[in-house]
Amino acid sequence: MAGLDGRSLALALSIAAMLGLRALGLLVAGRLRPDHPLIAWASAVSQATLSAFVALAVVLPGGAAASLPLAARLVGLAAGLLAWWWGGGRLLPALLAGLAALVAVRALLGG
Amino acid sequence: MSSHAPRSPFRAGAGAALGAPALAMGVSFLAFGAAVAAAGLGTGWALGASLGVYGMAGQLVLLQAAGTGDPTGATLGATAANARFLPMAMALAPWLGAGPRRRWLALPFIAITPWAAAMRVLPGLPEAARLRWFLGFALVSWLVAGLATWLGLLAAPWLRPPLLAALLFANPLYFALLLAAEGRLPASRLPILAGIAAAPLAVLLPAAWGLLAAGLLGGTLAFLARRPWRRGGG
Incomplete structure (x- = not known):
């Protein structure tokens, strides 16, 4: 391990762990209906x-998303879901509408 | 070329990955790339996390914890945050068709976005087409994730924190839309609502384990509540 610093070692171990989780799932369930x-x-x-x-x-939310006001997050979510419902279940316009509402409310609140 | 010419399952899957899935993944991985750059880590680390870990919750935990000097703790945290990969792979495996050996081609690509799309589309496809559709969708999603991460690294100096935060919100918003689509199926409604009801549990537990505990509790209760053997009188 002499060639790996702590961050690279954590990354390598995490990649191995993720592959292990996925592999275990395929292995356990692969023969089931x-x-x-x-x-x-x-x-x-x-x-x-x-x-x-x-x-x-x-x-x-954690990290950078926590800096968004709760009202902006809730309005963004509501706008996305409403646009999805009105748009007959189309995902892309709904996603864009939700993000636009989030940015608009955030700007209105002056955050 | 005739417009009636059948598309190969691989190309159909690749085409389905473009649009909303690519946008949602693209912006959140772009934000991740910028966050990695801000933490002083390089391109190799960022691409390794995006393409190898390939699950945003675990990536963010890993990024935050990697700087603590405790690789074991960082790995455990990232693994717990992405522990959903285990039940997702279990739920997906029977729908991949093909043979048990070829199914392993799907291994590195099992993540929320390809999983959610596959669980909606694969049951309606002929068994022989399922794995190729999944690989088409998953490969495009994976490449978008890598490309967006790299662009995020390059764009980091110009992305201000408010914009980064808005970009990071695209990921949960997209997942909320996927859940709304799944919620139209009666069988999916109860686990979705149970997961929301169990979410406060995640606040009470250590951050890395809380999400897994909430999912296990909510999902198991929902499963038990609609277990088919209760109706059969057996």
Whole structure:
């Protein structure tokens, strides 16, 4: 390990860990049918993890996103979802509408 | 060329990755590249994190923790933040079709955006086309992530913190839209709502583990609440 500094070592270990997680999932479930209870459980956990991630990223974000006012984040989310609904489920216009609303509210609040 | 000519599954998947998925990934990886530059790390580290870790929550944890001088702690934090890859790979594996060996081609590309798209599209495709569609989508997404990270490194001096913050919000907003689309399916509604309800748990636990705990609790409760054997009387 003499050639690796701490940051590079952390990166190398993390890459190996991510491959391990993905490989374990493929290995465990590769021979199961899509309607197997283990697959249904894994799907439910994946969806719940993703929705928890979104909820936290909107209400209590970390890092640079925390500098955005809560009102701007909530309006951005609401505008994106409304545009998605009105647009018949089209993702790109909804994404752009949400980001535009976020930037507009942030500018209005003077942040 | 006739407009009725069938597209190969690989090209169809690659085409589907352009548009909203590419924009959402592009801006968030661009912001990540700029954040890496601000932390004084180089191109190799940034591309390694984006293309190797390839999961924004874990990348951000790794970036914050890598400077603490504790590689083990940084790795554990990033792994816990991206632990969703395990259930995602499990949920995706049966839909990849092909043979058990060829399925391993999907390994490095399993992340939220390709996973969410695949779970919507693959069930409606013939089994023989599924892996190639996924690889087309995933490869384009992966390349967009790498290219955007590199552009973020280059653009870092011109990206001010407010703009970076707005760009970082594109990622959760895009995922929220994906969840809204998934929420139209009754089977998906309960896990999504349970995950939101369990999210406060993440505040009570260490940051790296909280998200995983919330997902496990919410997802397991949702799974148990609609377990099919309750209806069969068995």
